[in-house]
Amino acid sequence: DLLIRHDNHFGLPHEDAIRRDFTINGLFYNLERGEVIDYVGGMPDLERGVVRTIGEPGVRFREDPVRILRAIKFSARLDMGIERSVCKAMIEHRAELHKAAKPRVLEEILRLIRGGAAHRSIFLALDLGVLEEILPSLAASLESSRELAEHVFGMLTIIDDLAAADELPSDAVLLAALFSGAYQLALESGDLSAADAVAEALTEANERLVLPRRLRDRVTTLLLIQRRLR
Numbered sequence: 001d002l003l004i005r006h007d008n009h010f011g012l013p014h015e016d017a018i019r020r021d022f023t024i025n026g027l028f029y030n031l032e033r034g035e036v037i038d039y040v041g042g043m044p045d046l047e048r049g050v051v052r053t054i055g056e057p058g059v060r061f062r063e064d065p066v067r068i069l070r071a072i073k074f075s076a077r078l079d080m081g082i083e084r085s086v087c088k089a090m091i092e093h094r095a096e097l098h099k100a101a102k103p104r105v106l107e108e109i110l111r112l113i114r115g116g117a118a119h120r121s122i123f124l125a126l127d128l129g130v131l132e133e134i135l136p137s138l139a140a141s142l143e144s145s146r147e148l149a150e151h152v153f154g155m156l157t158i159i160d161d162l163a164a165a166d167e168l169p170s171d172a173v174l175l176a177a178l179f180s181g182a183y184q185l186a187l188e189s190g191d192l193s194a195a196d197a198v199a200e201a202l203t204e205a206n207e208r209l210v211l212p213r214r215l216r217d218r219v220t221t222l223l224l225i226q227r228r229l230r
Contacts, residue, residue, distance in 0.1 A: 014039045021060060021067045022074065023052050049080045057089035065096035068130060069108040076112070076120035087128070094133045105134060106209040113174045116163040118156040122178070137204045141182040148181040155180065172218035176226070179205065183223050198223050 011019075013028055017039040020026040026040035036043060040054045051074050053060045053067075061067055068090045075082050082090070097105060112121035125131040132139035142149045155177040162168055179201050186197035198220050205211050211219075 013037065018054055020054055021064070021070060023054055024074065024080075026054055045083075049078075050083050051075050051080050051086060052083040053086055053089075057083075057086045058093055061089055061093040062096055065093065065098075065100045066104050066108055068094060068097060069105070069112065069125075072121055072124050072128070072130065073108070073112055073115060073117075076117035076124055077115045079117075090130065091128055094128070094130050097130070097133055102208065102210045106211070109134070109209070110171055110174065113156070113159060113178065114163065114168060114171075116160055118159045118163075118174075119153055122156055123153065135204055135208060137201075138179065138182050141185045141201075144185060145181075148184060151184070152178065152181040170218075172215055172222060175205075175211075175215070176219045176222035179219065180223065180226070187227075194224055194227055195220075 017026040017028065020040070023040045023042040023045045025042070026038075027042045027046075028037040028039070029035070030037055041052075045052050051071050053071075071082060071086060071090060074080060112118065112125065115121065122131065125134075126139055126142055131142075142152060159169065159174060159177060182201040183198055186192060186200040187194065190197075190200075192200065201223075202211070202216060202219065206216060
């Protein structure tokens with residue numbers, strides 16, 4: 001088990017650089033000289049537009065599985081490709097995400113949606129099987145119906161437009177958009193009341209991400225109100 005549980009050690013710049021996750025995150029800047037210091041090959045990767053780990057990808061993802069979500073975030077937000085061995089390791093070790101602290105996983109998912117590339121981020125997470133590993137019911141809802149998928153990804157596109165205009169909605173709105181398809185699927189697939197359908201759609205998120213109660217209640221209210229408005 002390579003999982004890092006304590007990581008508060010600091011060293012010299014080159015020592016800290018090689019402990020970072022991706023080469024593009026291992027760059028330093030000398031304020032006096034006005035120059036970039038690159039110990040890990042981050043500048044060539046930045047110029048090539050590729051996300052690459054510092055060191056062997058499988059080891060880095062087993063040390064901290066949340067790095068898998070960070071790779072998706074950087075790729076989507078910066079419109080960069082993911083190096084082939086890194087992509088392969090993300091798929092191979094995606095089950096390691098179950099070892100990560102649940103609040104950290106929730107925060108990274110929110111960052112995927114907040115960062116101005118929610119559509120690309122969630123699509124990439126779905127395509128790589130990462131979303132299925134974290135939230136299998138949510139992934140299944142997006143794959144069950146083209147209409148539901150278009151609805152959810154359409155809202156994620158609107159969220160990206162709002163982020164670009166510096167009008168990003170609250171986290172409750174972001175999650176309500178993400179789980180709206182799962183809610184609709186629960187309504188259509190069983191004899192459930194609207195409240196019960198919301199509870200079913202959010203059950204997995206409550207268990208796997210430990211949604212704060214206040215956030216969960218706001219998401220529930222938003223989903224119920226949207227149905228009433230329609």
